Amino acid sequence: MSDYGKRLLSKGMSGADVEELQIRLAGFRGTLPDGEFGPGTELQVTKFQADVMKQSSPSGEADSLTLKAIDEFADRFPIDFSRLKCRCGKCEGFGRGNFKGKYLGNQKVEAFHLYEYPGIHRMLLWAVRAAHFYMPEHRFTFSSGYRCSVDNQQHHRNTTNHCGKAVDLDIKLERGENKQDDLIKCRVVRGKLVELSNAQIGWTAKNRKSLEPDNVAPTWVHYDVRSYEPKYLADRYFCTDLAALNARVPISF
Ligand SMILES: [Zn+2]
Ligand SMILES: [Zn+2]
Structure with missing residues (x-):
């Protein structure tokens, strides 16, 4: 979690920030919070980019725009x-x-x-x-x-x-x-x-x-x-x- 938001996350990477990404995208297909950015995590990011960000050709890479969109998504749906x-x-x-x-x-x-x-x-x-x-x-x-x-x-x-x-x-x-x-x-x-x-x-x-x-x-x-x-x-x-x-x-x- 500590390093989340400091780098672009893409396939093949691993770490606490990948785990944090997996948690935040749990409802978009969703896999494990195992901290390994594999095909399952790529699908999560791709779905989020296509469905929430309305991107026509989603990259499947969690760039800064995507991470910011995840924060905005959280604000749109606060939990009581x-x-x-x-x-x-x-x-x-x-x-x-x-x-x-x-x-x-x-x-x-x-x-x-x-x-x-x-x-x-x-x-x-x-x-x-x-x-x-x-x-x-x-x-x-x-x-x-x-x-x-x-x-x-x-x-x-x-x-x-x-x-x-x-x-x-x-x-x-x-x-x-x-x-x-x-x-x-x-x-x-x-x-x-x-x-x-x-x-x-x-x-x-x-x-x-x-x-x-x-x-x-x-x-x-x-x-x-x-x-x-x-x-x-x-x-x-x-x-x-x-x-x-x-x-x-x-x-x-
Ligand atoms: Zn119940
Ligand atoms: Zn009680």
């Missing part, structure tokens, strides 16, 4: 963190960092990890921005963000994805629309996120953003990063406010 905060009334909004390495039951898998991650995963929120961008016909709101262990207790839940790895998006219905319309809208949105953001429905593939299938989440869109390997769920990926999400630095090349 007050909607994401935990509502338990006990924590400050993003848990208390409890239960790292502790699991529900005997299975040491991320789905049962009880850890209260220190905020919400940045890739997920940048990906939500792309959902806003690609689907201006829908008005999205967050219906659920962070839910810490206390909140889970209060609601008798034993799922832990919302401890920083998931958000739920609700789509505002127009006057006269009913639950069936909502179901259809959510289904269409999931399809778009698979197509445009490289998400998957379910959790089978690792290191892919996941959507709950419609039999689990019929009238909302649950989006999560639970299938990421532990190294991509390190504390540094999580944020608790807009400044940390945006991590704005001067573009100086």
Whole structure:
């Protein structure tokens, strides 16, 4: 992250600045935040240049114009963190960092990890921005963000994805629309996120953003990063406010 904004990024390069680029473009096809600029990252940049910057012959190289356009994109789609905060009334909004390495039951898998991650995963929120961008016909709101262990207790839940790895998006219905319309809208949105953001429905593939299938989440869109390997769920990926999400630095090349 430290060097982001200081050089043009293109295929074959690697580093923390490449990782930062991959995070910011998570909703444009999206790959891993592995810091290696390969064909997947090139596709991310190309899609961003074609779709957001409206370039007719995108280069796939993240030049200064592209990095500035990414900052502008962030400003166009700010994230309302007050909607994401935990509502338990006990924590400050993003848990208390409890239960790292502790699991529900005997299975040491991320789905049962009880850890209260220190905020919400940045890739997920940048990906939500792309959902806003690609689907201006829908008005999205967050219906659920962070839910810490206390909140889970209060609601008798034993799922832990919302401890920083998931958000739920609700789509505002127009006057006269009913639950069936909502179901259809959510289904269409999931399809778009698979197509445009490289998400998957379910959790089978690792290191892919996941959507709950419609039999689990019929009238909302649950989006999560639970299938990421532990190294991509390190504390540094999580944020608790807009400044940390945006991590704005001067573009100086
Ligand atoms: Zn809480
Ligand atoms: Zn959810």
